[in-house]
Amino acid sequence: MSDIHNRIAASFNEQGLMATIGAKLALVSDGEVHIALPYSERLSQQHGYVHAGAITSILDSACGYAALTKAPSECDVVTAEFKINFLRPALGDHFLAIGRVQSSGRLLTICTGEVRAFSGPGSTHKVVALMQATIVNVGQ
Amino acid sequence: MSDIHNRIAASFNEQGLMATIGAKLALVSDGEVHIALPYSERLSQQHGYVHAGAITSILDSACGYAALTKAPSECDVVTAEFKINFLRPALGDHFLAIGRVQSSGRLLTICTGEVRAFSGPGSTHKVVALMQATIVNVGQ
Amino acid sequence: MSDIHNRIAASFNEQGLMATIGAKLALVSDGEVHIALPYSERLSQQHGYVHAGAITSILDSACGYAALTKAPSECDVVTAEFKINFLRPALGDHFLAIGRVQSSGRLLTICTGEVRAFSGPGSTHKVVALMQATIVNVGQ
Amino acid sequence: MSDIHNRIAASFNEQGLMATIGAKLALVSDGEVHIALPYSERLSQQHGYVHAGAITSILDSACGYAALTKAPSECDVVTAEFKINFLRPALGDHFLAIGRVQSSGRLLTICTGEVRAFSGPGSTHKVVALMQATIVNVGQ
Numbered sequence: 001m002s003d004i005h006n007r008i009a010a011s012f013n014e015q016g017l018m019a020t021i022g023a024k025l026a027l028v029s030d031g032e033v034h035i036a037l038p039y040s041e042r043l044s045q046q047h048g049y050v051h052a053g054a055i056t057s058i059l060d061s062a063c064g065y066a067a068l069t070k071a072p073s074e075c076d077v078v079t080a081e082f083k084i085n086f087l088r089p090a091l092g093d094h095f096l097a098i099g100r101v102q103s104s105g106r107l108l109t110i111c112t113g114e115v116r117a118f119s120g121p122g123s124t125h126k127v128v129a130l131m132q133a134t135i136v137n138v139g140q
Numbered sequence: 141m142s143d144i145h146n147r148i149a150a151s152f153n154e155q156g157l158m159a160t161i162g163a164k165l166a167l168v169s170d171g172e173v174h175i176a177l178p179y180s181e182r183l184s185q186q187h188g189y190v191h192a193g194a195i196t197s198i199l200d201s202a203c204g205y206a207a208l209t210k211a212p213s214e215c216d217v218v219t220a221e222f223k224i225n226f227l228r229p230a231l232g233d234h235f236l237a238i239g240r241v242q243s244s245g246r247l248l249t250i251c252t253g254e255v256r257a258f259s260g261p262g263s264t265h266k267v268v269a270l271m272q273a274t275i276v277n278v279g280q
Numbered sequence: 281m282s283d284i285h286n287r288i289a290a291s292f293n294e295q296g297l298m299a300t301i302g303a304k305l306a307l308v309s310d311g312e313v314h315i316a317l318p319y320s321e322r323l324s325q326q327h328g329y330v331h332a333g334a335i336t337s338i339l340d341s342a343c344g345y346a347a348l349t350k351a352p353s354e355c356d357v358v359t360a361e362f363k364i365n366f367l368r369p370a371l372g373d374h375f376l377a378i379g380r381v382q383s384s385g386r387l388l389t390i391c392t393g394e395v396r397a398f399s400g401p402g403s404t405h406k407v408v409a410l411m412q413a414t415i416v417n418v419g420q
Numbered sequence: 421m422s423d424i425h426n427r428i429a430a431s432f433n434e435q436g437l438m439a440t441i442g443a444k445l446a447l448v449s450d451g452e453v454h455i456a457l458p459y460s461e462r463l464s465q466q467h468g469y470v471h472a473g474a475i476t477s478i479l480d481s482a483c484g485y486a487a488l489t490k491a492p493s494e495c496d497v498v499t500a501e502f503k504i505n506f507l508r509p510a511l512g513d514h515f516l517a518i519g520r521v522q523s524s525g526r527l528l529t530i531c532t533g534e535v536r537a538f539s540g541p542g543s544t545h546k547v548v549a550l551m552q553a554t555i556v557n558v559g560q
Binding site: 223225227228242243245250252267270272274 | 363365367368382383385390392407410412414
Binding site: 012015017040042043044045051052054056057083086 | 151152154155156158159160161181183185187190192193194196197218219221222225226229
């Protein structure tokens with residue numbers, strides 16, 4: 001998994017948007033990737049919660065990189081589509097997006113994912129969003 | 141429509157994420173809202189295209205504000221969920237997200253939307269994403 | 281279009297489910313397919329409306345066959361996924377599912393679709409469902 | 421749970437479509453409902469697999485009834501929308517749709533679900549479909 005971790009870390013560092021919103025790659029394992037996001041006013045929607053677009057951005061990247069852990073080594077991945085439900089306002093100190101592979105074929109990988117909100121140290125989390133995504137393997 | 145335009149412009153200006161990614165409110169009409177986004181490296185994914193998360197962020201906001209034009213004046217709106225397909229890489233000088241109300245009830249509003257990519261002045265556009273979203277009216 | 285009409289009609293006739301629910305192929309044109317469904321108690325949900333599953337079945341088939349009109353002649357298509365919103369109860373004498381291609385690539389075709397409900401002769405319709413679907417070209 | 425089981429069983433028996441396709445209510449527990457479907461040629465798509473519409477129908481009902489187990493007793497539920505991925509062809513002797521509540525609020529319930537395919541006695545299953553659904557509580 002070290003090769004795939006390095007490959008994903010390098011790719012993540014090339015994603016301008018992840019730096020712009022302050023997201024960090026937190027975990028790469030076989031079929032699962034975590035991305036962390038601290039709260040910032042720069043990410044807010046009109047009521048001060050984190051904008052659905054920022055929550056979606058980290059979860060899309062988490063699902064895409066989870067899919068990449070299952071792709072043939074000569075392939076890259078692109079998101080064909082996803083669907084996301086927002087379960088409650090994205091309130092918290094920091095957030096963790098978790099993407100997991102549910103099924104991977106030669107061409108398409110199906111992932112599910114969630115974003116957890118944490119408030120304060122040692123706190124339990126609340127799930128604020130659920131995603132179901134379709135990712136395509138493409139030749140590099 | 142002037143009241144609703146002012147209300148949406150004020151709300152848009154409170155969305156930290158829209159300022160962070162450089163998005164502008166471009167049109168508010170009855171049941172339709174446009175949001176513009178210039179290309180920036182700060183919004184990229186690993187191949188230099190605009191990240192799906194940035195495309196999704198402006199389209200989510202466009203659909204939500206389109207729904208707000210149909211909501212009772214005492215209500216605000218929140219996105220319950222959406223689904224988005226990415227039709228091609230988000231390549232272009234600038235992008236326009238268009239959200240349109242398809243059906244609005246007392247409680248739920250259904251919107252569809254698209255993001256158009258433009259390259260150079262006078263160019264025709266290409267549609268890079270399609271969304272179908274469910275927005276909920278909530279008491280303020 | 282005559283070849284593709286014949287091919288789709290033959291395929292439709294092999295779909296046991298379409299006969300079981302009483303659906304008919306109503307139109308095949310380039311990038312658009314219509315499927316008609318008369319009301320029947322045999323298709324109801326618990327309040328007597330047509331079940332979301334029957335509405336979904338005809339719209340899935342309409343989108344899939346619309347995609348087939350754009351596929352290479354040596355390919356068949358399978359539905360990778362779809363999302364459907366139900367806008368109002370499926371009340372009516374008969375229903376028409378309309379699937380339309382929005383984008384077709386070598387591998388994936390994106391369709392949108394709607395189901396219209398009609399009550400009585402000469403009536404205007406109401407849209408009861410909206411779909412956005414991803415269809416995959418597969419070698420036969 | 422006996423009251424809710426009886427209520428769901430009575431509602432299920434009023435769903436004409438479930439009888440038409442041969443589906444049976446298999447389990448009702450708090451936040452989870454199972455619906456079983458034996459294979460039949462009457463449910464096929466053009467290659468003889470079970471049609472995506474039949475798979476979707478039982479999973480929609482399973483998610484809706486799972487949501488009903490969490491709804492206030494004076495409410496009924498309707499499906500606002502769902503998204504479903506088809507992971508592989510629906511091949512098997514019989515199928516089991518499992519709907520589970522992930523989050524339930526005053527107004528909206530979010531469910532996820534899967535359909536498992538079984539071939540022969542004692543066989544392990546394969547997951548053929550994944551759903552993420554939004555269900556609305558409505559006054560009866």
